[in-house]
Amino acid sequence: MHIIHVRADALFQALADATRVRIVRLLATGQGEACLCELVDSLRQPESKLSRHLKHLRQAGVLDAEKDGKFVYHRLVTRHEHLRQVFAAIQALPDADGSFAEDRRRFSARMRLRDGGRCRVGIQTMAVIGALDGSRTESRSKRQA
Secondary structure, eight states, X not given: OOOOOOOHHHHHHHTSSHHHHHHHHHHTTTTOEEEHHHHHHHHTOOHHHHHHHHHHHHHTTSEEEEEETTEEEEEEOOSSHHHHHHHHHHHTSOOTXXXXXXXXXXXXXXXXXXXXXXXXXXXXXXXXXXXXTOOOEEESHHHHO
Protein backbone atom coordinates (compact mmCIF):
# COMPACT_ATOMS: atom_id res chain seq x y z
CA MET A 1 0.00 0.00 0.00
CA HIS A 2 1.33 3.43 -0.91
CA ILE A 3 1.45 6.35 1.50
CA ILE A 4 -0.56 9.14 -0.05
CA HIS A 5 -0.18 12.75 0.97
CA VAL A 6 -3.14 14.84 -0.12
CA ARG A 7 -2.52 18.53 -0.72
CA ALA A 8 -5.55 20.78 -0.26
CA ASP A 9 -5.04 22.57 -3.58
CA ALA A 10 -4.72 19.28 -5.49
CA LEU A 11 -7.79 17.89 -3.73
CA PHE A 12 -10.00 20.83 -4.61
CA GLN A 13 -8.66 21.07 -8.16
CA ALA A 14 -9.54 17.41 -8.61
CA LEU A 15 -13.06 18.05 -7.33
CA ALA A 16 -13.55 21.19 -9.45
CA ASP A 17 -14.94 19.15 -12.35
CA ALA A 18 -18.53 17.92 -12.55
CA THR A 19 -17.56 14.52 -14.00
CA ARG A 20 -15.02 13.89 -11.24
CA VAL A 21 -17.62 14.86 -8.62
CA ARG A 22 -20.03 12.37 -10.22
CA ILE A 23 -17.36 9.64 -9.99
CA VAL A 24 -16.59 10.40 -6.35
CA ARG A 25 -20.27 10.61 -5.50
CA LEU A 26 -20.96 7.18 -6.97
CA LEU A 27 -17.99 5.58 -5.23
CA ALA A 28 -19.04 7.22 -1.95
CA THR A 29 -22.43 5.46 -2.06
CA GLY A 30 -20.88 2.52 -0.28
CA GLN A 31 -20.36 0.15 -3.23
CA GLY A 32 -16.65 0.12 -2.41
CA GLU A 33 -14.99 0.02 -5.79
CA ALA A 34 -15.73 0.14 -9.49
CA CYS A 35 -13.85 -0.57 -12.68
CA LEU A 36 -13.77 1.78 -15.65
CA CYS A 37 -16.35 -0.19 -17.61
CA GLU A 38 -18.83 0.00 -14.72
CA LEU A 39 -18.35 3.76 -14.55
CA VAL A 40 -18.73 4.12 -18.34
CA ASP A 41 -22.06 2.28 -18.20
CA SER A 42 -23.23 4.19 -15.13
CA LEU A 43 -22.23 7.72 -16.09
CA ARG A 44 -22.76 7.29 -19.84
CA GLN A 45 -19.49 8.99 -20.66
CA PRO A 46 -16.77 7.85 -23.09
CA GLU A 47 -14.12 5.49 -21.79
CA SER A 48 -11.29 7.88 -22.70
CA LYS A 49 -12.88 10.79 -20.83
CA LEU A 50 -13.50 8.79 -17.67
CA SER A 51 -10.02 7.26 -17.82
CA ARG A 52 -8.51 10.74 -17.87
CA HIS A 53 -10.67 11.85 -14.93
CA LEU A 54 -9.80 8.73 -12.92
CA LYS A 55 -6.11 9.44 -13.49
CA HIS A 56 -6.57 13.00 -12.24
CA LEU A 57 -8.35 11.75 -9.09
CA ARG A 58 -5.63 9.15 -8.44
CA GLN A 59 -2.86 11.73 -8.86
CA ALA A 60 -4.63 14.02 -6.39
CA GLY A 61 -4.74 11.22 -3.81
CA VAL A 62 -8.53 10.88 -3.90
CA LEU A 63 -8.62 7.42 -5.49
CA ASP A 64 -6.61 4.27 -5.14
CA ALA A 65 -6.53 1.59 -7.85
CA GLU A 66 -5.92 -2.15 -7.94
CA LYS A 67 -5.41 -4.20 -11.08
CA ASP A 68 -7.08 -7.61 -11.25
CA GLY A 69 -6.51 -9.30 -14.59
CA LYS A 70 -7.61 -6.94 -17.35
CA PHE A 71 -9.73 -4.82 -14.96
CA VAL A 72 -8.56 -1.97 -12.73
CA TYR A 73 -10.74 -1.31 -9.70
CA HIS A 74 -10.92 2.23 -8.35
CA ARG A 75 -11.87 3.07 -4.78
CA LEU A 76 -11.91 6.16 -2.63
CA VAL A 77 -8.97 6.68 -0.29
CA THR A 78 -10.67 6.63 3.11
CA ARG A 79 -7.67 6.22 5.40
CA HIS A 80 -7.76 9.90 6.30
CA GLU A 81 -10.57 11.50 8.29
CA HIS A 82 -10.48 14.72 6.26
CA LEU A 83 -11.10 12.75 3.05
CA ARG A 84 -14.00 10.86 4.63
CA GLN A 85 -15.52 14.22 5.59
CA VAL A 86 -15.09 15.56 2.04
CA PHE A 87 -16.73 12.43 0.61
CA ALA A 88 -19.63 12.75 3.07
CA ALA A 89 -20.10 16.39 2.05
CA ILE A 90 -20.16 15.39 -1.64
CA GLN A 91 -22.79 12.74 -0.90
CA ALA A 92 -24.90 15.34 0.91
CA LEU A 93 -24.99 17.73 -2.06
CA PRO A 94 -28.51 18.41 -3.35
CA ASP A 95 -29.66 16.60 -6.49
CA ALA A 96 -31.95 19.31 -7.87
CA ASP A 97 -32.20 17.91 -11.40
CA GLY A 98 -32.23 14.23 -10.41
CA SER A 99 -29.07 13.43 -12.38
CA PHE A 100 -27.33 11.80 -9.43
CA ALA A 101 -30.36 9.62 -8.76
CA GLU A 102 -30.14 8.44 -12.39
CA ASP A 103 -26.37 7.83 -12.11
CA ARG A 104 -26.94 5.86 -8.91
CA ARG A 105 -29.80 3.82 -10.44
CA ARG A 106 -27.62 2.85 -13.42
CA PHE A 107 -24.66 2.17 -11.11
CA SER A 108 -26.70 -0.15 -8.87
CA ALA A 109 -28.04 -2.02 -11.90
CA ARG A 110 -24.55 -2.29 -13.40
CA MET A 111 -23.05 -3.59 -10.15
CA ARG A 112 -25.58 -6.44 -10.19
CA LEU A 113 -23.84 -7.78 -13.33
CA ARG A 114 -20.75 -8.68 -11.31
CA ASP A 115 -19.65 -12.27 -11.03
CA GLY A 116 -18.11 -13.21 -7.69
CA GLY A 117 -17.93 -9.56 -6.69
CA ARG A 118 -15.90 -8.61 -9.75
CA CYS A 119 -16.66 -7.13 -13.14
CA ARG A 120 -16.35 -9.78 -15.82
CA VAL A 121 -18.47 -8.45 -18.68
CA GLY A 122 -16.71 -5.28 -19.84
CA ILE A 123 -18.49 -2.21 -21.15
CA GLN A 124 -22.10 -2.94 -22.03
CA THR A 125 -23.09 0.49 -23.35
CA MET A 126 -21.29 3.67 -24.22
CA ALA A 127 -22.41 7.21 -24.67
CA VAL A 128 -21.77 8.77 -28.04
CA ILE A 129 -20.71 12.32 -27.26
CA GLY A 130 -20.59 15.19 -29.68
CA ALA A 131 -23.05 13.81 -32.18
CA LEU A 132 -25.11 16.55 -33.79
CA ASP A 133 -28.33 14.72 -33.01
CA GLY A 134 -27.50 14.44 -29.26
CA SER A 135 -26.41 11.46 -27.21
CA ARG A 136 -27.39 7.94 -28.07
CA THR A 137 -26.47 4.59 -26.60
CA GLU A 138 -25.22 1.60 -28.51
CA SER A 139 -24.29 -1.89 -27.45
CA ARG A 140 -20.58 -2.46 -27.44
CA SER A 141 -20.87 -6.08 -26.46
CA LYS A 142 -22.29 -6.93 -29.92
CA ARG A 143 -19.24 -5.42 -31.61
CA GLN A 144 -16.90 -7.42 -29.38
CA ALA A 145 -18.60 -10.72 -30.22
